Amino acid sequence: MNQNNKIIQAKNLIFAVAAIIVLIPYQNCARFESKSMETADFSSLSNQLIAGETYVPVSAPRKVDSITTGGQVAMSLVSALGVNGDRVAKVVNSSYAESTGYLPLILLSEYGTYDSVTPAHLNATSRVAQSACQQLVGVQELNLLKYDNVAKKIVDDRRHFRGILMGTETSAVTLRTYLDASQNTGEVVSNLHPDGAYSADVRYINSIRSLARALWGREATEAEISLILQKVKALQALPANAANARIGYRSAIFICTSMASTFDSLRR
Amino acid sequence: MGGYMSHIRNITTIAFIILFSSLSLAQTVRYSPEQCKEDLKQVLSPEIKTARKIFLTLTGMSIPYCDERLKKMERLIKTGQPREAARVATADPLFYDIRVRDMATRWCHLDESVRNEINDCVAMVVGGMRDGMDIRNILTGNYHYEVDLEKVKVVNGSYPRYSPASNDHFAAIPRNGLSMFYTLKSFPYQKIADPAIEGATKTLEDPAGLISSRGFLSAHAVAGTNRRIVEKTFKEFLCTPIQELADNSLPDIYVGRDVDRAPAGDPQKYNVTCKSCHAPMDSMRGAFAYVDYSMNSGSIVYTKGTVRNKYVRTGISGHDTTSDKFDNLATVGANATRFAWSGPTSGNGMGQFSRMIAGSKAFSHCMVTNVYKTVCGADPAPEHKQLIDTLANDLDNAPVRDLRAIFERISLRPECVGQ
Numbered sequence: 001m002n003q004n005n006k007i008i009q010a011k012n013l014i015f016a017v018a019a020i021i022v023l024i025p026y027q028n029c030a031r032f033e034s035k036s037m038e039t040a041d042f043s044s045l046s047n048q049l050i051a052g053e054t055y056v057p058v059s060a061p062r063k064v065d066s067i068t069t070g071g072q073v074a075m076s077l078v079s080a081l082g083v084n085g086d087r088v089a090k091v092v093n094s095s096y097a098e099s100t101g102y103l104p105l106i107l108l109s110e111y112g113t114y115d116s117v118t119p120a121h122l123n124a125t126s127r128v129a130q131s132a133c134q135q136l137v138g139v140q141e142l143n144l145l146k147y148d149n150v151a152k153k154i155v156d157d158r159r160h161f162r163g164i165l166m167g168t169e170t171s172a173v174t175l176r177t178y179l180d181a182s183q184n185t186g187e188v189v190s191n192l193h194p195d196g197a198y199s200a201d202v203r204y205i206n207s208i209r210s211l212a213r214a215l216w217g218r219e220a221t222e223a224e225i226s227l228i229l230q231k232v233k234a235l236q237a238l239p240a241n242a243a244n245a246r247i248g249y250r251s252a253i254f255i256c257t258s259m260a261s262t263f264d265s266l267r268r
Numbered sequence: 269m270g271g272y273m274s275h276i277r278n279i280t281t282i283a284f285i286i287l288f289s290s291l292s293l294a295q296t297v298r299y300s301p302e303q304c305k306e307d308l309k310q311v312l313s314p315e316i317k318t319a320r321k322i323f324l325t326l327t328g329m330s331i332p333y334c335d336e337r338l339k340k341m342e343r344l345i346k347t348g349q350p351r352e353a354a355r356v357a358t359a360d361p362l363f364y365d366i367r368v369r370d371m372a373t374r375w376c377h378l379d380e381s382v383r384n385e386i387n388d389c390v391a392m393v394v395g396g397m398r399d400g401m402d403i404r405n406i407l408t409g410n411y412h413y414e415v416d417l418e419k420v421k422v423v424n425g426s427y428p429r430y431s432p433a434s435n436d437h438f439a440a441i442p443r444n445g446l447s448m449f450y451t452l453k454s455f456p457y458q459k460i461a462d463p464a465i466e467g468a469t470k471t472l473e474d475p476a477g478l479i480s481s482r483g484f485l486s487a488h489a490v491a492g493t494n495r496r497i498v499e500k501t502f503k504e505f506l507c508t509p510i511q512e513l514a515d516n517s518l519p520d521i522y523v524g525r526d527v528d529r530a531p532a533g534d535p536q537k538y539n540v541t542c543k544s545c546h547a548p549m550d551s552m553r554g555a556f557a558y559v560d561y562s563m564n565s566g567s568i569v570y571t572k573g574t575v576r577n578k579y580v581r582t583g584i585s586g587h588d589t590t591s592d593k594f595d596n597l598a599t600v601g602a603n604a605t606r607f608a609w610s611g612p613t614s615g616n617g618m619g620q621f622s623r624m625i626a627g628s629k630a631f632s633h634c635m636v637t638n639v640y641k642t643v644c645g646a647d648p649a650p651e652h653k654q655l656i657d658t659l660a661n662d663l664d665n666a667p668v669r670d671l672r673a674i675f676e677r678i679s680l681r682p683e684c685v686g687q
Contacts, residue, residue: 042687045350046680052666056658059651063686068382068646071442072328072366079301079362080330088299089445107383113645134372159305190489210306214332217320219312230280268645 022045054143065114067121070106070128076268077260079222082159094131105167114267115250126261133256138250142166148187160256165250204232207255215265227253270457289433297419299361299447303333316342318453322354325643325679328370352456361449367456367675368397369541371447371642375478375504378487386438386448388412390481395452401663403635403671407505407626410466410475416453422445423660432469432482433461434565440463473590474558476618477626482561485568493578498552505625506607507634514544518597521550524579525586548598550587555594555621559685592617604631632669633660639674644684 042060067073074092077083083091108114108125115220117125142156145165156162210222233252259265292518317335319341324330333337337356344353370382372393393406395413400585404413406540414430415437424444427434441448458475460467478484479501488496502508516539522656523546529538560569560576569576579589596613608629615621625631636659640648647657659677663669678684 003657038314040314042318042682044344045318046677046682048348050351053657056655059654060649061687062649063684064646068328068370071400072370072382075299075362075366076329077301080305080332082301084301085298086445088301089443091482092445109380132441159303174291202427206308208278209308213306213312215579216328216376217317217324217333223440229569242573257353261302262429265330 006230024071029137064172065263067105067109067114067117067268068265070108070124073108073266074128074132074267077129077215077265078135079264080212081132081136081256081260082214083132083135083140083209087139091132093133094128108266114263115181115262122261125266126257128144129257129260129265130253133253137161137166137252137256141252161207161252162205164200164207164248164252166246166252201229204229204255207252208259211256211259215259216262217264228258275465292311297447297450298345298445299365301335302335304332304336306332306334313342313346315345318342319353321685322350322359322679323357325685326354326357327360327368328366328676329362339373350680351676355672357674357679358672359494361447363675364398364449367642368377368470371638374638376481376483376487380504384439385435387435387483387486388432388438389478389481390446391438391452392481394448395454397671398449398452399454400668400670400672402669404626404631405477407477407622407631409477410457411457412455412481413452414455415446415451417439419451420444425616427512431461432459432496435482435486435567437625456622460570463565463569472568472570474570474617474619476622479622480559480568480618483560485561486566488557489559490563493524493553494556494559494576495549495553497556498549501622501625504631505634507637510545510549511600512550512606513603515598515601515603516540516544516549517601518543518547520552522545522554522587522595522597524550524553524582525549525584525588527586529584529586531632533635538547547616548596548603551597552594552621554589554594555616555618557589557592559618560655594621629660630662631655632663633654633670636660636663636674639671640678640684643675643678648683655681655683 002249042061046058047055049055071092075088078088078091097191106124108117108121108128110118110121140157141161145163146155147153148155158164205225208220212218212224231254235251235254236247238247286630289510307362310333312333316338319338320331320333322341323338327408337360341356343354344350344356344371369386369390369486372390373382373384373386376387376389391413392409394410396406396409401409417427417429420467423446424440427444428434428440439471440446441451456611458472458480459469460472462470479497485497485502488494488500499510502510502513520543523543527538527542527546527550528533531537531542545665557579558571558573558574560565560571560578575589575591594614594617596609598607599609599613609624609627611624611627612620612630615624633656637648640652641658659674662669663674666673
């Protein structure tokens with residue numbers, strides 16, 4: 001029993017360290033608001049009053065970013081990602097660590113503010129993100145890419161990972177044949193998938209762009225796309241053995257978790 | 269044979285009806301995120317980005333641009349109706365389940381942290397706000413909220429029943445993934461455990477809104493001397509910590525016998541330090557003379573006409589509490605303008621005490637400050653005084669003091685969301 005506990009503790013430690021090492025470089029993603037975040041002028045919006053309300057001139061505009069509890073972050077992630085049904089409660093209630101308590105009640109920054117996040121909070125945050133992405137990729141989106149034998153068409157109802165083979169789809173070989181434009185070109189192939197024929201890179205880029213809008217509220221920059229894609233390609237270059245099977249699945253989990261763990265995804 | 273088949277058909281139909289109504293009921297007790305697909309070819313307009321920012325500010329939640337709520341808000345902003353756009357967010361379950369809950373959780377727990385469980389006190393705020401209640405009712409109302417068991421039985425058949433002697437009923441809300449917006453149901457009267465009959469409940473004779481809720485009193489009336497109830501009421505609902513309430517010029521006629529008049533043998537210390545806080549605080553703690561919280565039973569104890577033992581001390585001279593009378597001394601000097609009391613400042617019991625608090629101008633001011641803190645993630649800066657004062661005045665002058673209007677106005681202010 002003790003031996004088992006030690007093994008579990010060791011695994012947790014390895015995961016914690018690995019999560020920080022993998023995710024810290026991506027904290028520079030989405031760190032600063034770009035021009036694509038431009039919004040309407042709040043000064044004019046705040047002056048539109050209704051009966052009985054008094055005008056107040058604007059003084060000392062400011063925005064304080066906050067990050068509060070694991071529960072709120074988890075809810076926000078499932079909301080942005082579109083994790084649905086019973087899976088919402090699974091993500092929100094997923095236990096971070098028995099020793100630190102019930103996830104929804106854990107603060108994910110020292111003082112509840114954006115600039116008081118420590119590496120320990122980052123680790124907790126990546127666990128929340130991992131849990132949400134696990135539900136999104138591994139449960140919800142996984143089987144939404146199919147080949148319809150009757151209509152002779154590919155049906156793709158995924159929200160974020162359209163056209164990405166995750167390894168367990170039925171008729172995976174057929175799907176791969178028709179999805180990858182590098183193997184098949186021409187009009188017939190284009191007609192098979194709702195989005196037409198397009199390369200694996202484009203599929204990943206579209207996933208990153210879709211997640212950037214949902215999680216960050218803005219378009220991903222070229223530099224951000226390139227950085228994430230670089231890591232995805234590194235995953236795909238791993239030797240094809242049993243341990244590295246389901247590269248598409250692992251890539252999707254990586255994209256989702258790394259983007260969901262960034263500050264722009266977390267701050268309020 | 270035909271009759272038998274017809275019977276089978278009827279049973280099957282009834283089974284389907286039960287199944288589908290159960291499924292649709294399950295959808296109305298939990299938050300269900302939008303399942304739309306982002307159109308990457310669509311250029312994001314400044315108005316839809318503004319809509320997302322307002323929604324995020326008011327709910328604390330990110331939603332995708334393809335979500336119908338954002339599209340509706342975008343249309344309203346484009347047609348010059350930003351308040352209507354903000355109202356889309358304040359009508360959303362997430363606003364109540366996240367932002368309003370966070371604000372209430374700070375009021376209802378000892379450590380004022382959002383990291384605490386939902387309790388009856390939090391549910392009273394969330395339910396009341398959802399139902400459009402005048403915010404003064406959180407201190408003056410005689411009501412409570414429970415989870416509607418009819419709605420949640422499809423999710424969890426063994427959901428803990430409401431009890432004034434336990435918090436299990438409310439703690440189970442997040443654990444079952446339930447939304448308070450969908451499941452809370454209002455009931456008249458506040459309840460406490462009936463000590464005469466095990467497992468029975470009775471109506472609380474001196475209700476005082478949140479102040480007489482199990483959550484608030486379990487945090488502040490447990491053990492001690494009931495002074496903390498006064499201290500926390502001033503802190504949470506008048507935004508006045510005890511250091512600011514302190515007034516050395518007040519007479520110590522109500523300071524209890526348990527306060528040493530010469531701590532460490534130094535009467536000067538009592539006169540300069542101790543009396544400043546105890547004079548105003550002790551003048552009001554009489555309101556809670558019949559109230560206690562029992563750790564053993566897990567319930568509020570109320571003994572009308574009998575002062576609780578925690579008030580009774582012998583020995584050194586000082587004020588003896590003999591009833592639930594209170595006489596607010598924080599009505600002169602700096603405190604007179606600070607609180608701007610508008611009704612009686614003396615009376616009997618928790619109910620009259622809490623009506624005094626809710627009737628002051630400081631209460632509206634504090635509610636606006638709390639909204640700012642909840643939505644904007646920080647206390648207002650000194651430069652924001654005019655904003656807070658004006659919003660508080662507008663709240664005071666509104667026919668129904670609905671705090672949601674303040675949430676909406678603050679979510680549109682550059683002082684909160686930036687330029």
